[in-house]
Amino acid sequence: MIFNRPATDLAPALIGATLTVRGCSGLITETEAYTPDDPASHSFPGPTRRNAAMFGPAGHAYVYRIYGMHWCLNVVAAPGHAVLIRALEPLSGIDAMTARRGRGKPLAKGPGMLAQALDITGMDNGRPFGPPDFALKPGTTPDLVIGPRIGITKAADWPRRFGLKGSRHLSRPFPFSSV
């Protein structure tokens, strides 16, 4: 897996990959690309304390807190580029994820839920991806759907949200579109 490339290339490549975090794993079903020329990207204003990891080595995590209570996990791509992991299909460690999320609740249908299910916090900011505890394993290239982004106010309509076609483990449905 080549991490050091534009987020717009890495984001679709991560769909279908398996993310493993300390005994829990899942199939990535939804990502979003953020680039330095994107007004909605944390890297848009240039390096700051919060976004330092986005300008660090590719293949590391960029984790930040949002709305005071949730964490969001990104994979750092080229400098100033990152891919937000928005949703996944749980594969293993489901008991632990359920315990952290609460019984009957969706486990990882959104970036905040995903971080909570996998117990990802600011402690993981800057951590390199690699086996065995924090791994990102490429899968076979699946059919993708592409659509506008979610939860942002600037450039929300840029088609930079990628999903696994037909998956039920998405934060929201995609408007009809595919590659």
Add this chain to the structure above:
DNA sequence: ACTCTGATGTACT
């Protein structure tokens, strides 16, 4: 199904 709102911390102007 949908829309609205409160919770909660911090980075940045």
Add this chain to the structure above:
DNA sequence: GTACATCAGAGTA
């Protein structure tokens, strides 16, 4: 002071 790459619960239907 304001905005924020969100979620859960309550309300309406």
